[in-house]
Amino acid sequence: MAQDWPGWPNTDADRYRAAGYWAGHTFDQLLTSWSVEHGDRTALVDGERRFSYAALEAEVDRVARGLRGLGVTRGDRFIVQLPNIAEFVIGWFALQRVGAVPVHAMPAHRAAEIEHLARLSGAVGYFIADRHARFDYRELAAEVRKTRQDCAESLKHVIVIGDPGEHDFVSFADLAERGGPTATGPTAGTADSGDLALLLLSGGTTGLPKLIPRTHDDYAYNARASAEVCGLTRDSVFLSVLPIGFNYTWCCPGALGTWCVGGTVVLAPNPSPETVFSLVEREKVTIAAVNPPLVPYLLAEYGANRPDLSTLTLLQVGSARLADDLARRITPELGVPIQQVFGMAEGLLNYTRLDDPDELRCTTQGVPLSPDDEIRVVDEQDNPVPDGEPGELLTRGPYTLRGYYRAAEHNARSFTPDGFYRTGDLVRRLPSGHLIVVGRVKDQINRGGEKIPSTEVEGHLLAHPAVKGAALVGQPDAVFGEVPVAFLVCHGQSPTLREVTAFLKERGLAPYKLPTRLVLVEEFPHTAVGKIDKKALAARLDS
Structure with missing residues (x-):
């Protein structure tokens, strides 16, 4: 994997091991140790479903056998796009058990992001729910495979929690049946503690996420x-x-x-x-x-x-x-x-x-x-x-x-x-x-050379008793280059611009940081990783 991502220099890695930070255990080994040590204690609660540590590991082993039956093996990448359900945990640890690498995707991601993650990671599989929050993820998976030939060839296994529908997808509930005589038993040693364990997504608000x-x-x-x-x-x-x-x-x-x-x-x-x-x-x-x-x-x-x-x-x-x-x-x-x-x-x-x-x-x-x-x-x-x-x-x-x-x-x-x-x-x-x-660094408004940190002004705006949410965005200006505009989510009587600027002055905010305009919204748009989408807010100023 050296060509895919630079690791730590050997001198630093040796130091971290000597200090005890890096203990030399894989997550599969940790799950087994937790199951042995805590056995009947409750590990996970999902609605009315409760899993002890021992029961959780048994479920993980069952799914891991199914993954191995599909041919999933050490180093394979697998996109995991699931809501807060027990199957996220079971599927994640099952991938660890076979030495595969979960790629964390957010429930709000759609075709552009999933196609990007599939191509960049070279994922061989994809965990999805059938439906969640009134969205059909089976159609998303089908779209990704249909419109992107490279994804269709590499993304071989789509595993659905729930009804797989009329697709060549695999039901999570039936996954264990894919395992055969050679796909049983523990898989200790399939990964090394220095191996890639998972791929997370960068949390930036611009562009497609990095891994x-x-x-x-x-x-x-x-x-x-x-x-x-x-x-x-x-x-x-x-x-x-x-x-x-x-x-x-x-x-x-x-x-x-x-x-x-x-x-x-x-x-x-x-x-x-x-x-x-x-x-x-x-x-x-x-x-x-x-x-x-x-x-x-x-x-x-x-x-x-x-x-x-x-x-x-x-x-x-x-x-x-x-x-x-x-x-x-x-x-x-x-x-x-x-x-x-x-x-x-x-x-x-x-x-x-x-x-x-x-x-x-x-x-x-x-x-x-x-x-x-x-x-x-x-x-x-x-x-x-x-x-x-x-x-x-x-x-x-x-x-x-x-x-x-x-x-x-x-x-x-x-x-x-x-x-x-x-x-x-x-x-x-x-x-x-x-x-x-x-x-x-990039979330500053440059008003005629004076830098306005958006986070600072937003904190003061949130102190106003009528304000529930605040976002400060730069608007192009012929004189100053940029001027600050405040988007607000309010409850009760919304304040006027004059009232807001008076409030901010009372709190000691410098005059150049005061918003020149208020835009009232019912809710903010968010990126797939849950941050306020300021690009979308700025686009509203241009429309």
Whole structure:
């Protein structure tokens, strides 16, 4: 695989092994060890279905036999596009059992993205649901195979959870029957801990996603270390609110981190506040992970119906910058400690610590997970900036990639010669090491040479009592080049532009950062990976 993705230099790899970060276990080996150690304990809850660790491994083994019967083997790539259902977990570990590589796709992806992922990864197979959220994934799979000859030839196996329909697809329920006498028994040793374990998707808002290679060694450390930082134990119950295929939900500490300590993972079928709180009550959830757009809705639902959150000991908020004012409301209103999570599927994770003072937990995005996470905050010429000054975050470490999958040209731009990854995030570093996310390098509005970080202004807009969602977008301007326009989702009486600018001035915002126009929307468009689609918002300004 060396030609497909650059790994860590031998000196660094040896150091990470010596430090104990890379433990030398594959995910298949980990699943077996969890099954032996935790046996009858509940590993997974999906609606009325409950799986013990032993039962989960038995299901995985059954599906793995079927995959081997289809000829799926070590190193094969397999796209997994499933919602929050148990089959995601079973199928993912079954691929690990045969040494294959899951390619995480999001439920919102459609033909353009799936065709791209199939071509780039060379996937031989595709896990889908028959239907989800009123969308027929069988038609999507048929379209990809029909319109793209290269996909039709390589994407040999489409496995459907539910009814395969009138296609040459394989039913997930019948998969084990594909196994024969030579396709039985465990497959220990089919992969090495340094092998490619999975391919994640880059979370950028422009262009088609890049593929992020993660090995068994680095990703298992990601899960194990995150579980430790978050204080997870065998009594922890993690609620998977966002799509389970997200790196944040799967491994920060997410499902994998929970299983590392023998806890229970509960799958939420949707992220509505009613669903979230009902599952917290029913399953005695102790930790849940959400993103910032959900927070106002959770606060409103709790205020209206006062669900029982007595078992919830930690609410993680991550995947995007949480506004300080919203962060400060969570613990007083919900009675639940907050943990901010800032990271990327490419590797680096930052967590506010459980014993951090309230001010740091509400105003920063945490400190790096690993003692060997190396951090640089630099200016446009890659010169270090002083603590407290904004700059681009560069990083390298034991679980941060050294290059994207089959992307040599992009890698030349995204990494320094000594292996630091250019994250594209603008941050300020405090003397304590805590990072404050200012925004994205490319998510700034250049108003006559004055740079406006969109994330900063959005945080102030979200503090307005009538605003539930905010996005700042640049609009071309003949005088200034660009001027800021605020898109708002509001409840109750929407404020006027004059009222909004007065509010922002009272909060001390510089005059050049004030929006010149308001656009009220009922909801924001989102990219397939769940981020606000600012390209789509900007297109509305041009229409």
